[in-house]
Structure formats: structure tokens, C-alpha cells
Amino acid sequence: xxxRIEDYALIGDMQTAALVCRDGTVDWLCLPRFDSHAIFAGxxxxxxxxxxxxxxxxxxxxxxxxxxxxxxxxxxxxxESEWDTPRGTVRVIDFMPPRDGAPQLxxxxxxxxxxxxxxxxxxxxxxxxxxxxxxxxxxxxxVAVAGPDSVWFDTACETYGEHLTTYADFTVAxxxxxxxxxxxxxxxxxxxxxxxxxxxxxxxxxxxxxxxxHCTYHGPYREAVxxxxxxxxxxxxxxTGGIVAAPTTSLPEEIGGVRNWDYRYTWLRDAAIxxxxxxxxxxxxxxxxxxxWLLRAVAGDPENLQIMYGIAGERxxxxxxxxxxxxxxxxxxxxxxxxxxxQLQLDVYGEVTEALHLAHMTGLSRNxxxxxxxxxxIRYLADHWDQPDEGIWEVRGPRRHxxxxxxxxxxxxxxxxxxxxxxxADGPLEKWRELRDEIHRDVCEKGYDKERNTFTxxxxxxxxDASLLLxxxxxxxxxxxxxxxxxxEAIQRELSTPDGFIxxxxxxxxxxxxxxxxxxxxAFLACSFWMxxxxxxxxxxxxARKLFEKLLALRNDLGLLAEEWDPRxxxxxxxxxxxxxxxxxxxxxxxxxxxxxxxG
Numbered sequence: 188x189x190x191r192i193e194d195y196a197l198i199g200d201m202q203t204a205a206l207v208c209r210d211g212t213v214d215w216l217c218l219p220r221f222d223s224h225a226i227f228a229g230x231x232x233x234x235x236x237x238x239x240x241x242x243x244x245x246x247x248x249x250x251x252x253x254x255x256x257x258x259x260x261x262x263x264x265x266x267e268s269e270w271d272t273p274r275g276t277v278r279v280i281d282f283m284p285p286r287d288g289a290p291q292l293x294x295x296x297x298x299x300x301x302x303x304x305x306x307x308x309x310x311x312x313x314x315x316x317x318x319x320x321x322x323x324x325x326x327x328x329x330v331a332v333a334g335p336d337s338v339w340f341d342t343a344c345e346t347y348g349e350h351l352t353t354y355a356d357f358t359v360a361x362x363x364x365x366x367x368x369x370x371x372x373x374x375x376x377x378x379x380x381x382x383x384x385x386x387x388x389x390x391x392x393x394x395x396x397x398x399x400x401h402c403t404y405h406g407p408y409r410e411a412v413x414x415x416x417x418x419x420x421x422x423x424x425x426x427t428g429g430i431v432a433a434p435t436t437s438l439p440e441e442i443g444g445v446r447n448w449d450y451r452y453t454w455l456r457d458a459a460i461x462x463x464x465x466x467x468x469x470x471x472x473x474x475x476x477x478x479x480w481l482l483r484a485v486a487g488d489p490e491n492l493q494i495m496y497g498i499a500g501e502r503x504x505x506x507x508x509x510x511x512x513x514x515x516x517x518x519x520x521x522x523x524x525x526x527x528x529x530q531l532q533l534d535v536y537g538e539v540t541e542a543l544h545l546a547h548m549t550g551l552s553r554n555x556x557x558x559x560x561x562x563x564x565i566r567y568l569a570d571h572w573d574q575p576d577e578g579i580w581e582v583r584g585p586r587r588h589x590x591x592x593x594x595x596x597x598x599x600x601x602x603x604x605x606x607x608x609x610x611x612a613d614g615p616l617e618k619w620r621e622l623r624d625e626i627h628r629d630v631c632e633k634g635y636d637k638e639r640n641t642f643t644x645x646x647x648x649x650x651x652d653a654s655l656l657l658x659x660x661x662x663x664x665x666x667x668x669x670x671x672x673x674x675x676e677a678i679q680r681e682l683s684t685p686d687g688f689i690x691x692x693x694x695x696x697x698x699x700x701x702x703x704x705x706x707x708x709x710a711f712l713a714c715s716f717w718m719x720x721x722x723x724x725x726x727x728x729x730x731a732r733k734l735f736e737k738l739l740a741l742r743n744d745l746g747l748l749a750e751e752w753d754p755r756x757x758x759x760x761x762x763x764x765x766x767x768x769x770x771x772x773x774x775x776x777x778x779x780x781x782x783x784x785x786x787g
Contacts, residue, residue: 189214189230189515192438192759193743196257196266197418198292200283201425204434205292206230206763207266207281210251211242218338218371219290221424221431221498222451226338226371228316231437231521232512236316241279241294241367243272244304244356254279259745262413263395264421265388266745275301277359284387285394285425289339289370289379293387296367298359307346307355307367311338315509315523319351325378329353337374341382342367403469404773406780411739414746415769416468419461422766427483428476429453429498430461433750433762439518440708440751440761447518449525450762452504454495455481455535456579457767459542464773466549474546481539482556490567494532494581495525504528530577531586534654536568537595537602541661544602547611558612565603565614569622572596573629578645579654580691588646590634591654597626598661627663631670640673644692651681652692653714656721666724675721682714684754687734689714709751709760712738716771720778728782735775748772 195206195214203223206215214230216239217223229238243252254268266281276299283292296305313320313333320331320338329340340346344355344365359365366384398420404412422431436449458477465473484500485492493502506526514521543561547553578589600623606612607619633646644652655674659666666672682690688710715738722731741759742748748768750761 188233192515192749192761192763193747195743195747195763196259196268196281196745197421197434197747197764198264198266198281198283199421199434200286200290201421201423202286203283203290204421205281205283206435207268209253209257209268210240211254211268211270211279212238212240212251213281213292214238215435216292216369217434217451218336221422221434224314224336225316226311226313226336228312228512230435231509231515232316234310235312236512237312238308238310239292239369240306240308241296242268242305243270243277244306257744259414259417260392261396262399262417263392264417265391265395269299270303272301272303275299275303275361277303277305280388282388282391284391289372291382291387292369293382293384294367295384295388296357296359296363296365298361298363300361302358302360304356304358306357307342307344307353309340309353309369310351311353315512315521317509317511322348322351322353328378330378332374335374337372337378339370339372339379340368341370401469404777404780406776408739408776408780411742411746412468412773412776415772416465416470418747418764418769419465419766420470420473422461422764423473423476424453424498427499428473428478428480429484429496429500430458430477430766431498432457432767433765435762436523437518437521438515438749438760438762441518442516442753442756442760443518444708445518445520446708447514447520447522448527448762449506449523450765451498452495452525452528453480453484453498455492456494456532456538457770459538460770461766462542463545464770466545466551467777468773471549471551474551478543478546478551478554478557482554482560485560490563492535492564492567493528494530494535495528502528527577527581527583530581531574532578532581533568533572533574533576533592534579534589534595536564537598537661540564540599540602544605547606547609553611558606561603561606562612562614565600565619568596568599569619572622572626580652587644587648588633589652589654590630590642590645591652591657593626593630593634594658594661594663597623597630597663600626601662630663635670639677640670641677642670642674650693651678653678653682653689653711653717654691656689656714656717659724660717660720666721671721672725675718675725678718684710686754687715687737688712688752688754689718709753711751712741712748712765712768713771715752716768716775719775720771723775723778723782728779731775732779735779738772738775 320333368382433450437447440446506524508520575586749759749763
């Protein structure tokens with residue numbers, strides 16, 4: 188049975204990622220890319236769907252022991268897990284070296300004290316657990332083949348097969364280091380080269396040490412910020428610069444519910460805000476790579492801008508259900524692909540334009556096509572901003588005039604005006620100034636409830652939406668505007684959980700069903716960070732700091748966050764780890780540090 192979401196650690200090579208549970212089980216790994224089929228899909232099913240457990244041996248009728256301690260080695264993505272057993276202490280080092288060849292997952296067992304019996308149990312299943320591969324020996328190496336894929340298993344230990352599983356039983360003493368490696372290669376090609384685990388470990392540690400040195404943030408929340416930055420880097424697909432929202436699919440927003448989506452793609456919104464955080468913490472190269480990815484993905488067709496693409500810019504992300512997988516804790520359906528790819532979400536134009544504007548303002552080298560693209564996007568938006576859309580939350584109910592979408596349309600026009608005013612682009616300045624004023628007036632007249640002194644989720648609605656918290660952050664209105672303060676306080680009253688975290692919008696009550704889905708969801712962590720930001724902006728900095736530190740306490744022991752927090756079950760829910768949670772963590776830390784709103 189899979190562990191709790193927060194029981195998992197992330198390791199990766201900037202092209203794919205694996206999740207490692209506290210008991211030493213890899214329950215999720217897609218090869219060779221984030222969006223490839225999983226060879227270990229136990230996370231969304233059972234052990235029959237693929238896993239790799241490496242840890243102390245245990246009785247057949249017992250549960251596998253969990254590590255007593257685990258940590259990342261310094262500021263890296265190298266995981267160290269330690270077990271204390273009656274016979275001694277053992278450490279397992281898990282990592283994926285940044286690749287220049289075949290993808291590798293390397294696990295090194297290190298004896299600390301005593302003599303500890305160990306077991307590796309490897310059950311490879313292809314196509315998300317559906318296909319049992321042909322496993323055989325090739326020149327002393329174990330290889331599993333199914334269709335176009337081959338996975339190679341290398342170790343100095345003697346292995347044997349039993350119950351369609353590859354085992355290795357061995358004992359480690361102090362100073363012993365025994366390595367195990369899984370590598371992927373197309374099945375029609377020659378075998379991948381023999382792994383060099385110790386050299387790869389040294390190179391991986393050096394890579395992360397050098398990368399973290401570029402971080403320009405040195406405030407009181409540096410540990411949390413750096414871990415979040417490493418996580419965002421791990422979610423970046425190195426060959427193209429595309430950034431996945433999360434490395435997983437179908438981890439539920441409600442345990443046992445149907446709100447299960449595939450996040451292994453590049454949302455323009457998520458990637459744009461990730462770029463903003465990277466730029467403000469010193470990572471220009473990642474920002475430049477993302478801008479190049481954007482220009483390739485959109486190409487010459489900005490009128491047909493999608494809200495998400497594949498990690499190499501693919502447009503077709505057809506959604507399907509994997510009915511042979513029962514889902515995480517029986518949360519079904521399990522989905523791959525994402526049908527929201529072709530939704531109309533007008534806010535995306537604002538996020539993309541804001542990211543391009545920030546890149547320009549922070550001195551990223553000029554790209555003439557980026558400026559041209561921005562102008563093309565605004566020409567399209569000028570004719571479509573007043574249409575209803577599916578909005579930031581990708582509702583699967585009817586389109587509506589969402590206030591946040593209109594606000595972000597205003598942002599897109601405003602930032603483009605600034606680009607023209609700077610002299611770096613040409614455009615109908617007066618016409619677009621009039622458009623900016625028109626959108627602003629429209630939102631304030633149709634999206635604001637005077638009686639309650641709050642903006643609303645969409646035109647004519649009485650409901651609230653946490654995305655309204657972004658109004659002061661994007662500069663649509665100043666923080667001290669009474670309508671902004673009224674909106675913040677209304678969201679605190681109506682969308683807060685008992686422990687002070689923020690829901691996205693109501694999923695029950697008079698306007699239930701706005702998203703077209705059954706069931707409920709947890710507190711959305713990004714929205715809770717937005718609340719902390721807003722509180723700091725309106726001068727309630729002590730309250731902002733307390734909320735921020737409560738949010739930091741929700742991270743797992745390795746500093747990772749999923750998409751949401753279930754206040755009833757007191758556990759993380761949603762895809763994991765989630766870029767859209769780690770980005771606002773960084774942003775709020777920067778804001779609080781700038782304001783001096785921290786305890787010492």
C-alpha cells in the first residue's frame with residue numbers, strides 16, 4: 188500500500204523524477220520523461236503495478252520498516268535514509284544524476300554499525316503497471332523489455348527471480364557500500380553503459396552545490412526558499428526549459444474523490460510564475476530557457492494559445508482514464524493527459540505578459556520575437572477580453588466572466604503599455620491606454636459587490652474566490668484601497684478553514700457546482716500564501732508572518748508541499764510536489780524579508 192503523500196521524497200534528474208517512501212520504496216517513476224509511462228505505478232495502485240523496495244530485511248508477515256531519519260544531503264536532491272535495526276544501522280543514498288546519456292536511478296547501501304540483513308525487491312511493470320516485461324539476463328546484467336522500452340538493472344549482488352520480481356538478499360557491515368542502478372534505453376538500441384555509482388554521486392553533489400551558489404536570497408527563510416528552488420529546478424525539463432506543474436498524475440484533491448488530474452505538463456500560468464521566482468532569486472539561465480520554450484511552443488500562432496503544453500511544446504494532451512489502476516487510496520479515476528489544454532483561460536495572457544515584462548525589467552537579454560509575441564497576444568486579447576472563460580481554476584462547468592481573468596487581462600495590457608513606453612516596442616499606445624481603462628472600469632463596476640465591500644468570483648456572483656487576493660499584488664488597485672481590504676477580510680471570513688488556511692472557492696452552498704465537479708477539496712496552499720502576502724501589504728505583518736510560518740509547518744520533513752492541505756484529515760493532498768505551492772512560498776518569504784516581518 189502506498190504511503191501518505193507527505194511520506195514521499197523527490198529525486199530527479201531534470202528530465203524525470205521518482206518518489207521514494209519512508210520505507211525505502213520507489214512507488215513512482217516515469218521513464219525517460221516526466222510524461223512517459225510509469226514503470227513503477229504502485230503509488231496509484233498496488234505492488235502489482237510496480238515498485239522497488241530497498242531496505243532492511245523483514246518477516247514476510249510484517250510491514251516493511253520505515254527509516255528512523257531521512258534528509259537531503261546539504262542543498263541537493265540526494266536523499267539519505269537511515270534505519271536503526273536490532274542488528275545495526277544502515278543508510279540508503281538515493282539520487283538521479285543529471286544525465287548526459289541514459290536516465291539512471293542509483294541507490295547506494297552504506298553500512299553504519301553492526302551487520303544488517305538487507306533486501307532489494309524490484310518489480311518492473313510497464314505502461315502504468317499494465318504490462319509485465321520480459322525479464323532476462325544479458326551478459327551478466329538483468330534487463331526487462333516490453334515494446335519500445337528496456338530497463339537495465341545493475342548490481343554487484345547476486346539476484347534471483349521469484350513471483351515476477353527480482354530480488355537481492357545481502358548483508359552490510361560498517362564501511363560497506365553496495366550500489367544498485369536502474370537505467371532506461373530504447374529496446375532497439377545497444378545496452379546503456381555500465382553505471383559508475385560513486386562517480387555519479389560525486390558529480391551530482393557538485394552539480395547541486397554549484398547551482399545553489401547562484402541563489403541571491405540570504406534572508407531568514409533561506410532553508411525553505413532554497414529547498415523550494417531546488418524543487419522547482421527538479422521540475423524543469425532540461426532539454427527544453429519547460430516546467431512541469433508536478434511530476435505526478437491523479438494524486439487526489441480529496442481522498443476517495445474524483446478530482447484527480449495529470450499535472451506532468453507545462454501550464455503557462457505555473458511556468459510564468461515559476462520564472463518570476465527564479466528571476467528574483469538570481470536564476471536567469473532558467474528564465475532564459477523558459478522564454479525560449481515559450482516562443483517555440485506558441486510559434487507563429489498566438490491566436491490559438493493553449494493554457495498548457497507538453498514539456499517539449501506538444502499541443503495534443505488528450506485525456507484518458509486508466510481503468511486498471513484503482514487510484515491512490517481508491518481515488519479514481521486515474522487520468523493521463525489533460526482535457527483542460529484547450530480551455531479558454533484569459534488570465535494566462537496576463538501571467539505570460541507579466542513574466543516577459545519581469546524578464547525585461549531584470550535585464551534578461553532582449554529577444555525581439557518575445558516583444559513581438561507580446562504585442563500579438565495583446566491584439567488578440569483586445570478582441571476577446573470581454574468573453575466568458577473557464578478561469579484560473581479550469582472549471583468544467585459553464586464559462587463565466589471571472590473577475591480574476593479580467594484583472595489579468597488588464598495586467599497584460601498594462602505591462603505591454605510599459606514595454607512601449609520604455610521604447611522597446613511599437614504599438615497603438617493611446618488605443619491600449621483606453622483599453623486598459625475600459626477593462627479596469629468594467630471590473631470595478633461588474634465584479635464588485637458594494638453592499639458587502641468585496642470583489643466577487645465572477646460578474647453577478649455573490650460568491651468569493653481566493654484568486655481575488657492577487658488584485659493588489661499585480662497592481663490593479665493599491666493595497667490601501669478600501670475595496671481591497673474589504674475583499675481580503677471577506678475571504679478570511681468566508682473561505683478560511685478553522686486553522687486559518689484558504690480555500691479556492693466554495694464547493695458547497697448556493698453556488699456549488701461552479702467547477703462542474705462532484706465532491707470537495709482541501710485548502711489550496713498557494714491561496715494561503717497569497718493571503719499572507721496581502722496581509723503584509725496592508726500592514727498586518729505580524730499576522731502575515733504567523734500564517735506563513737504555519738504554512739511552513741505543513742511541509743513534510745524534507746521541505747516539500749503538495750497542492751492542498753486537508754484540514755479534516757490533517758494531511759497533504761493533490762499532486763506532489765507542486766510547483767504552484769513552492770513558488771508562492773518563495774514569493775512570500777521575499778516579501779516578509781523585505782518588510783522585516785519575521786521573528787528575529
